[in-house]
Amino acid sequence: MAAVTDEPAIRRGPAPGRLGNSIFKGFSLGSGIVIVVLLGLVAGFLLYRSLPAILASREQLEGVGFMQGRDLLSYVLPLAFGTVLSSAIALIVAVPLSIGIALFISHYAPRRLAQGLGYLVDLLAAIPSVVFGLWGVAFLMPLVGPVFAWLSENMGWFPPFSDYQAPARNLATAGLVLAVMILPIITATIREVFLQTPTLHEEASLALGATRWEMIRQAVLPFGRSGIISAAMLGMGRALGETMAVLLVLSPGFVINFFVLQPGQHQSIAANIASQLPEASGLGVDVLIATGLFLFLLTFFVNLAARAIIARRAEFSGAN
């Protein structure tokens, strides 16, 4: 670095670090592509292994013990129905509750407490699903049993509430466990949106003399509406695929009906796979994988739709 040299200060030619740059960029790009390919592989492998089941004749499927002589469609449909119905129950319970919790954390709790409370809800997400299943059987079933009995006695004219039979190994209990399990993800998403509500809107509302609730209705809820919808769909995606809680709580059945207080009526796709696959063989495995493919596609599109709503909202609000 002498002050005066004949050599120009700037060297031509390949710069230091160029090789490192290409290698490192290559690896990170490669990883991104691996993820895309991986998802394709998941769909591909599942499809490949379900083909024998999809193409199998009725006679062949009759050889599969657990299908009890049904064809593939009439085997999948009740399962799909049970899956969607349990998730619907979970959503009906979890979404209003989550909105309340998110509002409490974002607008009601003292600011210093808010973060800790949010962490408390996040802890729920960390609890393994099998433990939730145990909790559902040991804590929730005895708790909701009397409530279900009361509902069945007094509002039994409403078909879903009719003919409760103890113990509460029914779809309603399973749905409640699922509700608790999807509470954290829904709450976290909604809370995020609520916290992004423009402070100006809130202050404008308060400055006009609104009560806190009026401010929330005028500024926070309209701003968060699409966030709530997408949060609900994310939660639904979770609930659709949840296995252990349903497996432990629900007494399975293969009927399409709305008697959610009766045991032995419904079953979810995921729980069915978990309970049948260890003993299945041959074509039976293919049938179960076919139901798994169906579940994959179902959650895939629910999640895709949820993300699309979030993305659209981000464009509108200009926030990212």
Add this chain to the structure above:
Amino acid sequence: MSKRIDVSDLNVYYGDFLAVEGVTMAMEARSVTALIGPSGCGKSTFLRTLNRMHEVIPGARVEGKAVMDGVDLYGKGVDPVEVRRQVGMVFQRPNPFPTMSIADNVLAGVKLNNRRMPRALAQETIEKALVGANLWNEVKDRLERPGSSLSGGQQQRLCIARAIAVEPQVLLMDEPCSALDPISTLAIEDLMNELKNDYTIVIVTHNMQQAARVSDRTGFFNIAGTGKPGHLIEMDDTSVMFSSPSEKATEDYISGRFG
């Protein structure tokens, strides 16, 4: 270790948008060149083209020539990384590396490039750079403390020390005092007066008194309106620019009639 830069017919684009048009100017060795002008006139953009920092933004590109020491910075086979090692830069907000000690921040140019340096030489470099940045006496007893433990003005001088530790030819300063209080600003201005003995310094500033105080030559940038490219209106010795500029726009700006 000081070189002049000659810029001729330089256009800067962001994608299709022409941000700065047709700049021709010379930045003399061992002197301070100040670039002034209203916000958005492209002076910072222009400054960043001198060490190819604008390339960090996707879609940014440059036409024209910027020659330092006979080599066009935009010539074939010239890598931006190599350019930046010769043309250092100090930013608007002090940005010491938060994970590094004061000493490591000074040596960042060496350490981040995975180069080894004998211990004695490292100590010498640290002291030389910190003395050069007027910071040595304040931090010599706490070189192992994190860089973020310093005050804003000290952090900015640490950034200057970091920039001169790699012994560049040119030092670019992008509004180096705009985030600092008046006392820290004074310290940096004094420092610039000393640094120009060794470096070519180009500074962008919004503060006209500062330009008048520290620079030898001043260039005035302006834009005709929003969405139009910025131009270099005129450039002259600082004393001339602030007493009898030849352009009406320059006089208006300097006397505070607009901008």
Add this chain to the structure above:
Amino acid sequence: MSAVSTPPRPVRRTRRLPSFVPWAVLAGSVVVGVLLSLLSGELTPTGAILFGAVVYAIAITAISASVEGGRWARDRLATTLVTGAFLIATIPLISLVALVATRGSLRFGWRFLNDDMVGIFGAMTEGGVYHAIIGTVYVTGIAAIVAIPLGILTAVYLVEYAQPGPLKRAITVLVDVMTGIPSIVAGLFAYTVFVIFVGPQYKSALIGGVALALLMTPVVVRSVEEMLRLVPNELREAAYALGVPKWLTIVKVVLRTAIAGITTGIMISIARVIGETAPLLVTVGLVNNVNFDAFDGRIATLPVYVFRQYAQGGVSVDRAWAAALTLIIIVMLLNLVARLVSKFFSPKGVR
């Protein structure tokens, strides 16, 4: 309350309830709740709380409506409901931890952690989870070895390299979608891959690890991405201005600055998959003895152990609870350490 006799003021004052009123109403509601619970049959805490909450909501709204007017009454009702929602949400967490702690402590202890299930049958109360802990460490370890580099590099690509375009959009969307893959589907995927390439008889920790890696990767990508975005651009520019090549800037400045947050995110993602049951149920199965070979043979894991022991009934149920307690302790410790890491090792001065 002297507002009655004062002359009209320019600012209208709303009559508000003194701040002790809600508390008084709450106390009254609890008493009424207990009474109602007694009336309805027997006194249970659930019943008392349930009735008390309903009584409070009605009472505070009615009192507020008569004194403060409808607008404030609605505000009080909303406050009650929102707070109630939060309190309800704490029930599962508290009851779950309490339940697992009490039922689990029956068997839990040093022997339980150091024993496997070889030679345990019938009504024997011995036996433990040593082999399952080893298996869980193996399976989760394999998942982590795959998911952590893959996740970090993908996040680096998305934040540092990707230009806006179809590839970036595709990866972002697919990572999002991947976070929603049902765990049982991940299990099925690993199962089919190994059945097709290795054969149906092959069972090992590796299959479970692949399934968990599929679940873990998107979580790692998301959290690392978030952390990289928190690193101020000014630091990258500072490094570039010193003539540091981009890849060294990423490794030594960006990743180095975000390391605490990345560690936290990774630990939380490990905690997330360590309790996954369904994919392991269909891939690695369960055995009674310790299996130190990650690439050959069935292996026991904690979540599957919990499920199987519980399904067996009898004295095995106690072992299931104790194993659940073990699992929860591991998960909570991971979460706790993760939070501490981010609290104490985050560089100061970065926002």
